[in-house]
Amino acid sequence: MRAFDVVTAKDSRHAVALLAEHAPTAKVIAGGTDLLADLKFSSHGPAMVVDISRVEDLKAITITDEGLSIGALVTHTAIMRSPIINDMFPALVHAAHTIGAVQTRNLGTLGGNLVTGVPSMDSGPTLMALEAIIVILSPAGRRQVPMAEFFLGPRKTVLKPDELLAEILIPKQNLGKPTHFLKFGLRKGQALALVSAAASVWVDVDTQICSAPRISLGAVAPTVIRAPKAEAHLDGRPLTADAMAEAGRIAASEAKPISDFRASAGYRRELVAVLTKRALEGAYELAKTKRRGA
C-alpha cells in the first residue's frame, strides 16, 4: 500500500471539520473492508485518511420523529442484532446477513456499503424499496438526498469530497411496511449478487388490493434501480399470483444487465423475473402474518 497519513475523528462534527481541512486529497475510512482492499491494488491513493470508525454518534439505531434512523457507522452485524430492525424490517436483517462473512460484517458499515456505489451492494435494494433518505453532513450543514437520487453510476454517488454520509433514514410512513429481499449468488457465503431484488408493499389482506408497491433491483444496471413500470402494474390492484408473475416479467424488461464471467445478461434477466416475483410473494406473506399478529 502507498504511504498515507491518518487522522482519527472523535465525533461527527470533528469528522466534518477534518474532511473540510483535508479534502480533496482525503479519503474516509469506516470499516475499511472496501477501501483497504482497493488501496492495496491502486497505484495512486489519498494523502490523508480520515478515520471515522470511532465516531460514536453515528452508531445509533433509533426511532425519531422522521422515521427509523440508522447511523452510517452501524455495522452489518449490528443491523442483524438490532431488536428494532428485526421487528420492523426483517428484510434488512436478511440483506445484512448475505454480505460477505462474519469478519466482513463485523467491520463493514451500512454507510460504507452505500458510498461504494457498486450496483451489487446488498443493502441497496431493500433501502431503496423503503424510499430511504440519505442524510449528509458538510461544512455547509445538513442535506437530505432520496436514495433514488444518491447513485450516479458505478462507484459514483452525489457525495462531494468534503461530505460525510451521516445517517440513513427510513421515512415514518414506511415504518413496518412489509418488505422482502432476495439475493442470488453463486454460493451462500462470500459471493457477490448475480441479481438481487427487494419489494415493499402495503396489502389489504381482505381484498388483496395493494398500494405503494416498490420494487428495487441490484446488480442489473449501472446502479441499484427501481422498477417503476412493474410497480405501476401492481398499484391499486389485487396482488394475485398472476399479477406478481407479470410484475416480475416487466421488471426484467426494465433491467439492463451485463454479461460477465459470473453470468450472462440473459440469465440475469431471467433471475430478475423470478426474484421480483418471489420478493413480492415474501412481502405479501409478511403482510398476512403481521395482520395475524396484530
Next chain:
Amino acid sequence: MAKVTITVNGEARTVSVPPETTLLKLLREHLNLTGAKLGCDVGDCGACTVIVNGKSVNSCLMLASQVDGFDVLTIEGLATTDQLHPLQTAFEEKGSLQCGFCGPGVIMSAKALLDEEPDPSVERIRDALAGNLCRCTGYSKMIEAVQAVANSVNSHPSVKSA
C-alpha cells in the same frame, strides 16, 4: 509514524508504525506474532482472522491505528505452555486440518462464535466459518471439532473461560 498501544493476548504493547500499516502487518512484522497468516490480503480467505474486542475480524482490512487501545486476541493467546485450548485439542483429535495454513483463522472464528454462543447449531457453525477458506479438508471435521467443544463446554462449564 503512528504510535499504537494494544493489549495483545493479555499483554500491553506499544509500537510506532507507518500510518498505512495494517493490523496484520503490525502483528506479524512488528510484534513477531506470525500465527495470523497473510493469504489473499483482501478479506476473502480469512487466514488473518483475529479477535478484536470480542469480535472476529480480518486483520488485513484494519489499520493498526484503528485498534489503538483495543484488546486483540491471536492464535498465540489460546494455548498455555502446558495446555492446548480445547478447540486446538479437538482439531487435533478430529484431524480437522491438513496443511494447516487456514487453521489459526478457522480456530479464531470458532472461538469468537463459542464465546458468544456456547451451544451453536451446525448451521451457525457453518455461518461462522464461511469467511475462512480451506482447500484441503472439506470442512466437515472442523465442524465436528467445534461441536465437540460445544458439547464438552456444556457438560463442564469450567472450560468455558479458557
